Amino acid sequence: MSQLLFSLAFLVGLFWLVEHLCGNKRGQPWRRPQMLTDALLYAFDALVTKPINLVLISVVAVLFLVPLGVISWEALKAGQYQGFGPIARLPGWGQFLLAFLLGDFLLYWIHRAFHGGKLWRFHAVHHSSERLDWLASVRGHPVNDIFANALLFFPFLLLGFGPGAAAGAGPALGVFALLGHADVDWDWGPLRHVMTSPVYHRWHHSKDPAAMDKNFASFLPLWDILFGTHYLPRDRKPGNFGIAEPVQHTFWGLMKHPFRPMPSVPPPVPPARQVLPGTADSTTVPP
Ligand SMILES: [Zn+2]
Numbered sequence: 031m032s033q034l035l036f037s038l039a040f041l042v043g044l045f046w047l048v049e050h051l052c053g054n055k056r057g058q059p060w061r062r063p064q065m066l067t068d069a070l071l072y073a074f075d076a077l078v079t080k081p082i083n084l085v086l087i088s089v090v091a092v093l094f095l096v097p098l099g100v101i102s103w104e105a106l107k108a109g110q111y112q113g114f115g116p117i118a119r120l121p122g123w124g125q126f127l128l129a130f131l132l133g134d135f136l137l138y139w140i141h142r143a144f145h146g147g148k149l150w151r152f153h154a155v156h157h158s159s160e161r162l163d164w165l166a167s168v169r170g171h172p173v174n175d176i177f178a179n180a181l182l183f184f185p186f187l188l189l190g191f192g193p194g195a196a197a198g199a200g201p202a203l204g205v206f207a208l209l210g211h212a213d214v215d216w217d218w219g220p221l222r223h224v225m226t227s228p229v230y231h232r233w234h235h236s237k238d239p240a241a242m243d244k245n246f247a248s249f250l251p252l253w254d255i256l257f258g259t260h261y262l263p264r265d266r267k268p269g270n271f272g273i274a275e276p277v278q279h280t281f282w283g284l285m286k287h288p289f290r291p292m293p294s295v296p297p298p299v300p301p302a303r304q305v306l307p308g309t310a311d312s313t314t315v316p317p
């Protein structure tokens with residue numbers, strides 16, 4: 031519990047500096063609507079969802095590795111598992127790099143899958159924030175998070191990655207997940223098509239019809255460029271966040287959201303925030 035509070039306090043302080051000193055929250059109060067809802071979801075993720083993920087991953091690893099003779103139960107229990115096959119023989123940095131790139135590629139397709147069919151109702155919870163900032167990044171349904179983590183983990187297990195490589199790549203990608211939602215107009219200038227930025231992912235959350243089902247990438251925009259889902263206009267900034275369907279912005283309202291009937295007619299969508307040359311906003315995005 032103390033670790034949870036420490037990490038929350040660290041992130042609150044860090045992103046207060048980012049958003050209130052360098053971002054779009056300059057001069058705004060530190061509190062915003064639905065902050066308590068998102069804080070509860072942060073706690074639920076740390077105390078419930080992540081432990082379930084860990085148990086699930088451990089059970090599957092045991093059921094796969096021990097019967098196939100990759101490692102004995104005793105050695106696994108003693109924490110001696112280091113992967114298997116050619117990937118496990120790579121140096122640590124090579125495994126980390128490969129895990130990071132493979133994880134990023136898999137996350138693109140997992141994320142894209144959650145934008146269709148029945149999976150969307152669970153992912154819609156993540157997209158329901160209308161005041162998008164770093165804390166909104168933790169808004170998610172546990173079914174979304176557990177299912178996505180399982181889909182991400184199984185290929186790593188089958189390919190023989192050591193636990194260290196996957197454990198390092200996860201937090202590295204997680205940093206971009208937090209930063210990608212921050213209320214800043216950063217797009218990394220000349221590197222805007224090389225790695226994802228807050229502007230990049232905030233477009234993913236926009237209700238603007240042109241931005242719908244775009245920018246699925248976690249780190250490399252390359253995946254969106256290759257698979258036809260890239261959207262990064264230079265003359266506008268992302269705005270008008272949220273989803274078309276009605277949402278109850280409470281902890282239990284969001285938990286129950288995927289199981290509510292889907293409304294047949296979505297409300298109209300206003301355009302995203304415009305940036306006009308010469309305005310104060312236009313100076314925050316490098317040309
Ligand atoms: Zn999404």
Ligand SMILES: [Zn+2]
Nearest residue numbers: 156167211231
């Ligand atoms: Zn997001």
